[in-house]
Amino acid sequence: MKTTLAGFNAGNIISDAVFTNKSTMTEAQIQSFFNGKVARCLGGRDENNEPIVCLKDFRMNTVSRPGDAYCSGYSGAANESAARIIYRVAQACNINPQVLIVMLQKEQGLITHTWPSAWRYRIALGQGCPDTAPCDPNYIGFFHQIYGAARQMQIYMEGRWFQWYAPGRTWNILYNPKASCGSSPVAVANKATSALYYYTPYQPNAAALRAGYGTGDGCSAYGNRNFYNYFTDWFGSTQGIKRPDGPIVNVGKDIYAITNGTAYHITADVWGQYKAAFGDPAPTTNDHIGSLRQGGAATLFLQDASTLTVSYLSDGKTHRFPTCDLVASWGSNCNALTKFDSDDFRRPGAGPEMTVRAKMAGDARVFVIEGKDLVPYGTAAAATAWGQNPSLYAATMTPGGASKYRAIPTRFVPGEFITIAGSTRVYLPTSDGELHYVSSFDFATHLGLPVKVTKNVAATAVAQHRTTTDLSRFVSCDGRVYFAAGGTLWRVASSGGFGVAAVDARTCALLRIGNDTASPLFVNGAGDSAIHMATGGVFRHVANPATLTALNGPGAVRVVTLAAADMAAQPKGAMLRADIGFVVTPGDGRVYLADAGRLIYLNSWLRADDLGLPRQAVAISDAAGAAMPKAGTVTTVVRCNGVLHSAAAGKLTIITDPRGVAITELSPANCATLKLPTR
Structure with missing residues (x-):
């Protein structure tokens, strides 16, 4: 006292x-x-x-x-x-x-x-x-x-x-x-x-x-x-507090930087960086603040009022900008800076020079400014894999600063798998924002990708990603569809009804292309001559050489050989024939009845109903269709084994007079598929 x-x-x-x-x-x-x-x-x-x-x-x-x-x-x-x-x-x-x-x-x-x-x-x-x-x-x-x-x-x-x-x-x-x-x-x-x-x-x-x-x-x-x-x-003191040794003061909850005769209001978005650089504020009065020039909101972009050096406040230091273009890349400009007098500017000390690399508080990722995009990299290894220099300084960007950029999906090491924190599900992430669920690492083996997993990726790191198609043996690279087997990709004309995972260019570049000519997908098991074709989401046994030729068209047939166990594990469908029954070609689009090497036009599925044949058509190549001559139109009067039959609503009746209806001549193979009456 x-x-x-x-x-x-x-x-x-x-x-x-x-x-x-x-x-x-x-x-x-x-x-x-x-x-x-x-x-x-x-x-x-x-x-x-x-x-x-x-x-x-x-x-x-x-x-x-x-x-x-x-x-x-x-x-x-x-x-x-x-x-x-x-x-x-x-x-x-x-x-x-x-x-x-x-x-x-x-x-x-x-x-x-x-x-x-x-x-x-x-x-x-x-x-x-x-x-x-x-x-x-x-x-x-x-x-x-x-x-x-x-x-x-x-x-x-x-x-x-x-x-x-x-x-x-x-x-x-x-x-x-x-x-x-x-x-x-x-x-x-x-x-x-x-x-x-x-x-x-x-x-x-x-x-x-x-x-x-x-x-x-x-x-x-x-x-x-x-x-x-x-x-x-x-x-x-009853006279108020004189200006403290440092430039940071507060009036109640309001914090200011006082420098160069100007008061700048420090908002919550940037306060953490000012505190790290200058320490806690000293209390002052509203009259003190009111007696100064009002500089508006303080930014992290500081300029030495004497030397005109422009720096960014981060991690308790100032970091010099080498150019005003880089200042613009960081969302500011050299005409909108918080001007400090030299003593205050030098107080925190100088750190490494600014680059286009950035980090965020509480986020393990590294970010790179690319024009209007702020591109995040999931790990240091990912940044390196994408050609970034990990030794360059990454300044801390505020949430407000980050909001000026377009959000881009996180980039991971191309071809590597991830799990998300709180889950054991494995995904293949792509740089274009896809997450392909991986139900089995067998798919990675067939694609030729190493089984390497980055675990417990933060959910925020994949917030821009979309969970789309599951990873499968069918992948799309630049719009081309491939089938993966044993680490090699074979280009196919169609996925045959199987799901296709669209993979980004970086991942596609890691994959080995065995053949880049589109053709039907035929497979067999090692040591087994039976050939199967992918169609309707299953593999169907190709019944005979004629069917194989019809499905493939002229030229050599490409058969991808799978391991016996792999072939046995594939989903199977009914036997596939294209030398009889209805067929369709992609280029024509019309349905024909294939019969003894010729094509008979089906002008309505009602004729199929009359004959009692299912409304199903096997897709054959345009080349195979073009190689077979056209032979009229399917009618309701057919000749099988020399006997005339009239067809109606799936029932065939023996007749002797076609009554002016054109006769459709059928081969024994097609006749065998009809329910012919016995004599």
């Missing part, structure tokens, strides 16, 4: 900025302050048999007060604590809550009192209680005292109704209520000091100043002396 008041200035007891800084304490901080001043309340009953309650535990029901030119008003509430009342009144009346706290102490000792009588709360601040008359009943009660005193201070500072201690003039101010104790001239410097004199119209004499907190002489008055003592002991 003070024994002298060496810094006391009767004309400037407290500055206007400190007196009206309502943001110095939160409600919780006020409550904590009260708790720290009274470790144990004695309780019990006072001299009037009323309960003794210490300030830290005091609660009451408040009433509503209308807003006016001095305070914004108050909405009454039940069971409010003293801390809450003080905080709310401070906000409503633009008074520093520390001022109200100090006044409670100097008037009734309520901050430190361990057994305060109830009457102390009723006249807590002496508001409406002159030294020479009873208290005004309108101000009785703790809430009325706090609200009334705070509002009265604003009335005093307005200077409209109270002018005899007006700032900017010298006034003779008494030492004591006894006029015989005398007075001395005081040059009142500001409104806050004049308000204190309106409230307590005495200055401390020399004896009071020498005594510190103690007793002076018979002419001493202690109100304004004690206000100064308690405030400076508990809260620091």
Whole structure:
């Protein structure tokens, strides 16, 4: 505690900025302050048999007060604590809550009192209680005292109704209520000091100043002396805080960078980087901020006001931009920078030079700026695989900065598999944003990809990916469809009804192409001459050489040989014949009845229904179709083994006269597929 008041200035007891800084304490901080001043309340009953309650535990029901030119008003509430009342009144009346706290102490000792009588709360601040008359009943009660005193201070500072201690003039101010104790001239410097004199119209004499907190002489008055003592002991200087050693300050929750005569508001998006570079802020006042040029929102793009060096603030250092083009790549420009004076600019120290590489807080990926795209790489190995230099510096980009770019799917090592955190499912990711589910690593073996898995990839890393087709033996590269077998790809004219996984160019480049000529897919098992064709999502045994020729067309037949076990595992369908029954070619699109090396046109599936044949057609090559002559149109009168039959609704009847209907001559092979009547 003070024994002298060496810094006391009767004309400037407290500055206007400190007196009206309502943001110095939160409600919780006020409550904590009260708790720290009274470790144990004695309780019990006072001299009037009323309960003794210490300030830290005091609660009451408040009433509503209308807003006016001095305070914004108050909405009454039940069971409010003293801390809450003080905080709310401070906000409503633009008074520093520390001022109200100090006044409670100097008037009734309520901050430190361990057994305060109830009457102390009723006249807590002496508001409406002159030294020479009873208290005004309108101000009785703790809430009325706090609200009334705070509002009265604003009335005093307005200077409209109270002018005899007006700032900017010298006034003779008494030492004591006894006029015989005398007075001395005081040059009142500001409104806050004049308000204190309106409230307590005495200055401390020399004896009071020498005594510190103690007793002076018979002419001493202690109100304004004690206000100064308690405030400076508990809260620091009454004149505000001078500019701190570093450039970062705060007014309540608002944080600013003050440099080069300008205040820049530091938002939450960039605060982490400023804190890493400059440390915690030092408190200042709104008046201090208001006295400076307003630079708007602080950015991470700093410029030395003397050297014009442009740098980015990241990881506690400044990082120089070699060109303004790179500044533009990072979403800013050399005409929109936060200008620091040289001392502040150099304070964090210089780090590595800026590049197009970036990182994000809480994200393991590395990002690369590519024009308007921000391309993420899942791992350092992925970045290297895509030609990025892992030794280049990656500065931390803010979420706000990242939002300026187009989001691109994460790039992984081409051809490598991943699992997503929280799941055991394996996927093949592609650079174009696909995730192909891998039901078996057999597919990787057939495609010739190494079975290498990056596990537990964050879900956010694949948020831009689409889960589409499962990985299969049929893949599409640049629109071309291939069948994979034993690490080699064979180009096919059709997937035969099997699913096709569209693979990006980077992955396709890893695959070995065995034959890049499109042809029908025929396979057999090792050591087995039986040939199968992929059609309708199954493999069907090709019945005979004629069918094979019809399906393949002129030229050599390509058969891909699979391991015996692999062939046995493939889904199988019914035997496939193209030398009989209905066929269709892709180029023509019309359906024909194949019969003894010729094609008979089927002009309606109704004719098939009449013959009792299924509405199914086997696809044969255009070349095979072109090689077979056309032989009329299928009719409802057919000749089988020299006997005429009339067909209707699947039933065939022997006739002797075709009655003007053209006769369709059928080979024994086709006749064998009909339900011919017996003689």
